[in-house]
Amino acid sequence: MQGAHSEPAAAHVHDHVKEYYGKILKQSSDLKSNACVPSAKPIPVYIRKALTKVHPEVTAKYYGCGLAVPECVEGCRMLDLGCGSGRDCYVLSQLVGKSGHVTGLDMTEDQLEVARKYIDYHMETFGYKKPNVNFVQGYIEALREAGLEENSYDIIISNCVVNLSPDKASVLREAYHVLKEGGELYFSDIYSNAPISESLRANEVLWGECLSGALWWEELVRLAEEVGFCKPRLVTASVISVGNEELEKLLGDYKFVSATYRLFKLPKSSEKERCLVMYDGNITGLEEKVEFDAQYTFKVNEAMEVDGDVASILKNSRFAEEFTFQTQGKSSTTSGSCWTKPKVTPVNPFELAEQLGSASVAPSTGLCCGPQESCCK
Template sequence: MAAPRDAEIHKDVQNYYGNVLKTSADLQTNACVTPVTLVPKYIRETLKNVHEDVTSRYYGCGLVVPELLENCQILDLGCGSGRDCYVLSQLVGEKGHVTGIDMTEVQVEVAKTYLEYHMEKFGFQAPNVTFIHGCIEKLAEAGVQKESHDIVVSNCVINLVPDKGQVLREVYHVLKYGGELYFSDVYASLEVPEDIKSHKVLWGECLGGALYWKDLAIIAQKIGFCPPRLVTANLITVQNKELESVLGDCRFVSATFRLFKLPKIEPAKRCRVVYKGGITGHERELIFDANFTFKEGEAVDMDGETAAILKNSRFAPQFLFTPVGAELLAAQGCSGLETKDIIRDPFKLAEESDKGKPRHAPDGAGGCCGKKKSC
């Protein structure tokens, strides 16, 4: 997309989230409405501590809270009024740190206003949250250092940026090896037509800039990430008849993915893993993504791709790893990735959920479309 068009989109997004939207009641589609999901008690408790002026300016449809956050350095892309940052702040603890970046100055000022309030509420001696006014596709320019963060989160912001690849490249540079991007966003069932892309309201409401879902894996793997891991997905419906007519046959889904940046190593082999348990909020069961659930003490025969992620990320100390030969796997009726029906299509996962089938999704992971707007 040409630079002049990009600048126009940036201006429109800033205006939409800085001036047009005052509360969630101003939204014109349900793409940015939080679905009713079960939220673990430990996350509910953190939400109670967030000031109501911050939560009232939250336009999201879920929480982006991955597991095992203690002492982590986290970057929130498009932090908006800071709700997610203040939730994550409590979970990383005083030895961790959360940085939020957002292009909309009005939102950042709201977040900063309540910094002292939240630190006192959490009982922290020193602030463990920083807010930056800047662009998520220009993280280095905003002062975010290379390989400085364990986790990057984003709640429906990347779709608002014209150049998604540039955002992912910036994220890759600021992540440490073994780190991950845990993010929710809106995806389209096909390449979004130009008339939808150029519609200001549809772009502002997270649909016009949606990425064709198959393109995510292509872009991410070119940059160096592991293949995307689908966590959860929800179909989006549009109640506004006028907007619905513009969308035509293009369908949309909100989905949470996790992307890992691993060191350059030899391809991992299939192995058997046992979850030790003990992760806060997931002591007995860890739902890693839509395909793998680990129960405390139970052995799971694992494909090489997933084994590499577990072995080379912050999750490694939480598992026991045992090499398993192909012969043993075959004898036990488990041949790993080749026979497992790996779900990568968010529309397939969302449709299965609608049919009442069990959906593997961490409590509180939520969908997308956030209060936080990029640059």
């Protein structure tokens, strides 16, 4: 297990990453591998529209993997771990609206300088009279030391940053502390198919390229539950082709994926009872359906059976007002006599990436219909 290995000294890693992302890399095209890949899922129209309003210099210094923009964020207090030049913060600024707020945290002053430079530009572009964004210098392993208060954020995002940390357990622990009860850590990152060797973790270029610091995906599941989060929900995954012969030789048989997970901080006393839920269609930009994770896609006014974990998440988070809940077995005009069952999907992100790449994910099946259709259209 990766936890049995000793990570490189924190101070050394932090100094190297600051140098790599603050001085060596001038723009995303300077990266030496393909680790920073686009999202495996199509980007929703409302997010694409928000991206077009972000200043070109901010976008040019973006080094993320996948897309770390969750749904249902209007009015929320959000935190971006390792915000870099602030691209995702400025996208989220538009989505949370004037009543919400976004804090970006990064340890690299050169990146924060770019982010802060364009606060006024973006507020004017978005039509806000006062900023709903601020940027803080600090370490993702020590959020409270950076002045962030406990139980103060609805949502935390992170985009291809956790792998750069020498202490992943502390990152998850600190995120858990500053999240409100019912809050979520929604993040994209790089994962390996096995624990990375000591020698590779000592390679500074591989670490800076988000590869040798990658968590073994099974270790993420263990760490998250140890910290107190509910079982991680896998949203999507893409296979990473390193695209650099020299680095590929060093890596040997190691494989990598970019994967997005969502982790929720739920009340300790929350019940986990299987039930039926129906999406009400009121989330901005997602009026027809919500793709919650790889397993569950909720269509408006269509009953869906959910397991106890997902039922607890929906009932105890910001999603509670977006769904109608019905305990299975009880008569209900809402659920009728049939409902849609979720897809059967792998928990292994490498298997999911393979399925998504071949577009062979099995469709949802209705309880009272054939395998190719839902009876609750």
